[in-house]
Amino acid sequence: MTLLQIMPAAGPGTVYLRTEDLGAIRGELLKIGVRFARWHAARRIPADADDATIMNAYRSHIGQVSAESGYRVVDVARLTHTSADPEPSGPGRPNRDKFREEHIHDEDLTRFVVAGAGCLYLHAAGLVYAVLCTGGDLLSVPSRTAHWFDAGARPRYTAVRFFREDGRRTTRFLPDGIAARFPTLDDLLAPP
Incomplete structure (x- = not known):
C-alpha cells in the first residue's frame, strides 16, 4: 500500500489529505517538484534476491x-530487523533515530523501493508530506528539500539508490528539526 498523508508543519495532529490513490499522490508531489512513479520488474524476483539480481x-x-x-552511481541498500536482534539498530546496522532527524542533501534524493516499506517525510511549503513507499515506488526529491525517513520499529526495506557522484554524501541536519513531532511509519499504519 502506497500512502500519502499531508499535514501542516505547525500542526501534526491535523491531516489535510490522506490517500492511497496513485494519481492523487503523483499530482500532490509534483506541486513540490517531487517525481513519483511505479515500476514493475521484467521478471519476478525472490524476496531474498541479491544485488545483482x-x-x-x-x-x-x-x-x-x-x-x-x-546518475553515475547506483547501489542497493537494505534495512532489516531480525528476530535475533531485538533492537532496530544494532552491530553493523544504522541507528533508526539518525534517519528520523530532519536534514537536507546537496544532491537529489532518488530511491526506488524494491521490497518492504519506508516512509519519507518531506517538509516543503509549510507542509509535511508523509510518503509511505512500498515495493515498486520510485521517488525523486530535489536537492535541499528538508526531509527525514522512517522504516519502522521492525524495518524490512530494500531500495535502489541513485547518485551523481561516488563517495561521501553531504548531509546537513537542521538545528530545529520538526521530525519528532510527527507520526512514525508505525503510527501511520496503525488503525484509526
Missing part, C-alpha cells in the same frame, strides 16, 4: 533514470 530485474528502468538525471 535486483539490478538486472530493473536494468531498463535504472538505465532510463540514470540517463535522464545524470
Whole structure:
C-alpha cells in the first residue's frame, strides 16, 4: 500500500489529505517538484534476491533514470530487523533515530523501493508530506528539500539508490528539526 498523508508543519495532529490513490499522490508531489512513479520488474524476483539480481530485474528502468538525471552511481541498500536482534539498530546496522532527524542533501534524493516499506517525510511549503513507499515506488526529491525517513520499529526495506557522484554524501541536519513531532511509519499504519 502506497500512502500519502499531508499535514501542516505547525500542526501534526491535523491531516489535510490522506490517500492511497496513485494519481492523487503523483499530482500532490509534483506541486513540490517531487517525481513519483511505479515500476514493475521484467521478471519476478525472490524476496531474498541479491544485488545483482535486483539490478538486472530493473536494468531498463535504472538505465532510463540514470540517463535522464545524470546518475553515475547506483547501489542497493537494505534495512532489516531480525528476530535475533531485538533492537532496530544494532552491530553493523544504522541507528533508526539518525534517519528520523530532519536534514537536507546537496544532491537529489532518488530511491526506488524494491521490497518492504519506508516512509519519507518531506517538509516543503509549510507542509509535511508523509510518503509511505512500498515495493515498486520510485521517488525523486530535489536537492535541499528538508526531509527525514522512517522504516519502522521492525524495518524490512530494500531500495535502489541513485547518485551523481561516488563517495561521501553531504548531509546537513537542521538545528530545529520538526521530525519528532510527527507520526512514525508505525503510527501511520496503525488503525484509526
